[in-house]
Amino acid sequence: MINSYAPINNFLRDSSFFYTISIGLDSRYSFVSKNYDRNFAMGEKTLKGKHFSVTLHPEDIKICEETGPKCFEAPGQLFPVTLRKHDGKGGFVVTQWEMQAMLNAEGIPEGIFCIGYNITEFMEAKERLNHAEIQLDEISFIQSHGVRKPLANILGIADIIAHEEDQTEILKLTQMLERSARELDLIIKAITTKATN
Known part of the structure; x- marks a missing residue:
């Protein structure tokens, strides 16, 4: 359920290591943690309300488009993905994510919850x-x-x-x-x- 993610988002809101985001059914950010904005907003005040693709390497958009439906087919299951994100300097950082469907109280899909972190140095x-x-x-x-x-x-x-x-x-x-x-x-x-x- 969408409200069940609020404690996680609050807990990680100020994290310097993890990014938490929620993407609505309209493919736009419905929640963006401070760390995510700090690293990927590229001069914007916030990415909330923007299309999820604005931060991605063009080749990685397809990964998200393929993983989103899988989340709704298996609610409650986490789906790992590795995505390249714009670094604001003309390059990209490599990030690791886990994605899960967000459902309302009636079990109707409301979006995707994602938690990730930077793995560039590891890669x-x-x-x-x-x-x-x-x-x-x-x-x-x-x-x-x-x-x-x-x-x-x-x-x-x-x-x-x-x-x-x-x-x-x-x-x-x-x-x-x-x-x-x-x-x-x-x-x-x-x-x-x-x-x-």
Whole structure:
């Protein structure tokens, strides 16, 4: 019921972390918390009465249009969505929401209640972590495959040199050892470059 959200809205009205909004059947904001206005009104006094789409990335409007009917099909159920909102600087922040149908005392739909928060830093950290994991996989592959050959050559040649007495053979083996060492050095430089990108 619509009145059952009043205590939640009052409780979160001054929250610095959470946004609470209600959207009427006319697709306009019927309630907007201070934090939501503070972050997304973009110079307007309040978003109350405005169409819900004014804060959204154009591609994310469809997510809300698809989720709203689901809320009315299953009242009492929370529907999670991730939405991009204008940041007021020409970019977007990423927000996580849970949406639920608001019904009146007779069970007739009156709108959608939404509670959300900013997850931009989390998403950026997740992206950095994914990038780091890809780099580590690539470095691991280079280490296990690229390093193995020249290192095995160096160890094998060093063992042969230790038992070789012919100076001509030792000179040839030393040149082979130097080539393998250079190859290993290039691979290590490639790993270092990849690790710093």
